[in-house]
Amino acid sequence: MDFKDVMIQRRSVNFFDPEKDVPDPLLREMIELGSKAPSGFNLQPWSLMVLKDRASKEKLLKLAWNQTKIVEAPVVMIVLADRENWMEGHPTVERNFKEMAASGAEIEEQRSWILEAAKKLYGSSEERKIAFACKNTGFFAMSLMLAAKSLGLDTHPMDGFDIDGTKEAFNIPDRFWIPLLLAVGYFNPEAVLEAPKWRKSYDDIVVSFP
């Protein structure tokens, strides 16, 4: 599918066809394509909980302002952003060094330089921890939404939910922030898709502060 078509046809759809499942291989393809997103020092501080069963979705529904798309969409993802995914010893951080070494990089010096830089940039305040986690997971989530559209799937990113309640209900470790929930499925053909919403223009976006 053409890139520009994907960008324009990706819409946050409110109504999903509850009868139409997302096949597992397609979901896998969507996630692996989305995972091409970049991240600071390639740390990839993102994870997904994938909910498909009715009981889990109903538990989430109550924590998410009763947004019916949570039970209508065949798949709902709890998108997780790891605020500690820059620390020495964190499994993903260590895995990244291991993969760098495996690809032939000389990591001895780089390792301590990266760990120091990451600690300063991402770990030196609570604000920086959350900015690191949410910015990079934002890259990933955007890639996921576009990858979904390119594979014929529709999505809806949701902010209206109780972060702490969701963490408690789903045993999510405290280091994670939940920047969004993502409904994935097929647009309900009986619903009407609204016209695209207003977007800021180039002249709105580009600013200067003389």
Next chain:
Amino acid sequence: MDFKDVMIQRRSVNFFDPEKDVPDPLLREMIELGSKAPSGFNLQPWSLMVLKDRASKEKLLKLAWNQTKIVEAPVVMIVLADRENWMEGHPTVERNFKEMAASGAEIEEQRSWILEAAKKLYGSSEERKIAFACKNTGFFAMSLMLAAKSLGLDTHPMDGFDIDGTKEAFNIPDRFWIPLLLAVGYFNPEAVLEAPKWRKSYDDIVVSFP
């Protein structure tokens, strides 16, 4: 350009051709295509400072760990994430309501509901303010990087810079966080692009917490 090709061919390139400018109409197209990104309540809390002149780029270079791509790339963007872009009276918030009304929506009731919800979700702590700003601006920046690739441009997102120093040097109001700098241009044909880095697989990304 095919979507999947864009996803795979988008790479963070370290070396830009300093002789090859980005034409203004192409930059505009990149930004307007990137602006199709979604955001919570369509608030679009993102802005860009676009640096092209040597003096501005040299000023930024000193604040950004002397990363030479800042002066080599023809365009460097300071990507801004607005932590207050959910408050009543904020120009973008009010513009969004105005555009909703212009498109025929009944906004009287929605207005107060959205303002209350946004205040609770995005404004009830410093962490939430920054999560809101960085997550949504992450969506936008990812869209920008992909839009750039689809138009034949290359990019490099950078985290290695002094946020406070950059805000001071460029008169950036305090409500903005700077989640990244983005170099934009053309890959230097004399440089060698490294093999793609490791990415987490589906099985690494999908987690559960029994």
